[in-house]
Amino acid sequence: MKPIHMVDLKSQYDKIQNEIDTAVLEVIRSTQYINGSEVKKFQADLEDYLGIKHVIPCGNGTDALQIAMMALGLKPGDEVITTSFTFVATVEVIALLGLTPVLVDVLPDTFNIDPESVKEAITPKTKAIVPVHLFGQCSNMEPLIDIANKHNLFIIEDNAQALGADYIFKDGTKQKAGTIGTIGCTSFFPSKNLGCYGDGGAIYTDDDELAQKLKMIVNHGMVVRYHHDSIGVNSRLDTIQAAILGVKLRNLNDYAASRRKAACRYDRAFANHPRINTPARSKFSTHVFHQYTLRIEGIDQFDMQKKLGEKGIPVMIYYPVPMHMQKAYQDKRYKPGDFPVSEMLSKTVISLPMHTELNHEQIDYITENIIEYLK
Numbered sequence: 572m573k574p575i576h577m578v579d580l581k582s583q584y585d586k587i588q589n590e591i592d593t594a595v596l597e598v599i600r601s602t603q604y605i606n607g608s609e610v611k612k613f614q615a616d617l618e619d620y621l622g623i624k625h626v627i628p629c630g631n632g633t634d635a636l637q638i639a640m641m642a643l644g645l646k647p648g649d650e651v652i653t654t655s656f657t658f659v660a661t662v663e664v665i666a667l668l669g670l671t672p673v674l675v676d677v678l679p680d681t682f683n684i685d686p687e688s689v690k691e692a693i694t695p696k697t698k699a700i701v702p703v704h705l706f707g708q709c710s711n712m713e714p715l716i717d718i719a720n721k722h723n724l725f726i727i728e729d730n731a732q733a734l735g736a737d738y739i740f741k742d743g744t745k746q747k748a749g750t751i752g753t754i755g756c757t758s759f760f761p762s763k764n765l766g767c768y769g770d771g772g773a774i775y776t777d778d779d780e781l782a783q784k785l786k787m788i789v790n791h792g793m794v795v796r797y798h799h800d801s802i803g804v805n806s807r808l809d810t811i812q813a814a815i816l817g818v819k820l821r822n823l824n825d826y827a828a829s830r831r832k833a834a835c836r837y838d839r840a841f842a843n844h845p846r847i848n849t850p851a852r853s854k855f856s857t858h859v860f861h862q863y864t865l866r867i868e869g870i871d872q873f874d875m876q877k878k879l880g881e882k883g884i885p886v887m888i889y890y891p892v893p894m895h896m897q898k899a900y901q902d903k904r905y906k907p908g909d910f911p912v913s914e915m916l917s918k919t920v921i922s923l924p925m926h927t928e929l930n931h932e933q934i935d936y937i938t939e940n941i942i943e944y945l946k
């Protein structure tokens with residue numbers, strides 16, 4: 572059996588090696604390492620894929636979130652609502668900008684933000700909601716849109732994990748994850764569903780004026796060279812990374828299909844297991860399985876990780892500590908017990924190997940060993 576990896580980027584590369592090598596060599600020979608033509612080309616391709624007017628490439632997903640909040644003119648003291656069960660970047664940028672992160676709980680089945688808790692967290696200082704489309708499935712956007720309209724709030728979608736997923740509105744229409752709120756943010760970190768071979772990210776919006784601001788901020792607040800109209804940052808997608816992403820974007824739907832197939836095979840193996848909860852599929856989103864995450868009551872996740880590791884099966888715990896219990900984000904407003912679902916999830920989740928190259932033999936070996944471990 573081929574060795575099992577959490578994410579197998581080598582086997583994926585092997586299948587597109589000629590295209591990737593050619594694309595990278597072209598950039599090297601062109602010497603246009605910054606803002607080369609491949610960046611514009613990828614930007615346009617991603618705009619088409621997402622069905623959105625403006626994509627602004629940037630250095631990584633964390634920058635994307637920070638730049639989005641800067642462009643919306645959020646000011647110290649403004650409150651931004653997000654979840655306690657997420658990757659740290661979401662909360663980090665809010666804190667870095669001097670804004671106040673207001674945490675809310677998630678729903679136990681989808682791991683995504685609970686719109687009812689968002690309602691309760693609104694104050695006169697609330698300026699934005701940041702739903703995180705965790706593990707590859709959209710948050711329930713329609714109730715969030717209603718709340719945002721009622722209170723005049725921005726929605727910034729943290730779409731680092733769900734690029735390519737479709738949100739399904741109640742009337743049946745579909746729209747790509749990240750294109751529903753005011754601004755969408757994504758990451759091209761190598762292990763993400765559309766990953767480059769280093770760091771990369773993008774911000775997207777349909778709003779022309781906002782797009783101008785975003786373009787200016789990523790480039791030192793500059794429109795005319797050496798004239799700086801606002802405080803900006805330096806956050807760019809390298810030309811080499813854009814060339815790689817251009818090749819991989821063409822395969823993104825096939826990649827999602829491979830992930831879904833693997834997920835269905837996992838589902839079937841665990842279907843009647845008394846202790847294993849397989850990932851729920853929500854009515855209002857397709858799933859692109861950035862992660863395939865089980866919930867198992869009463870397990871010692873780290874023991875399970877160690878024992879499976881000894882059998883050559885890597886598994887990960889995303890995420891073991893909710894944000895309100897992190898040292899850096901402790902706040903007198905919060906105490907353990909405040910977000911019971913996030914806390915429960917942090918003790919019961921386990922993410923299995925999930926990538927585009929898993930084969931049946933590997934999946935069956937993984938599921939058999941998990942079932943054996945739980946005996």
Ligand SMILES: *Cc1c(COP(=O)(O)O)cnc(C)c1O
Pocket residue numbers: 631632633634657658660661703729731732757758759760770771772
């Ligand atoms: C990966 C990730 C980010 C940050 O992306 P980077 O490119 O690593 O900076 C932000 N939010 C979530 C939910 C992520 O998974």
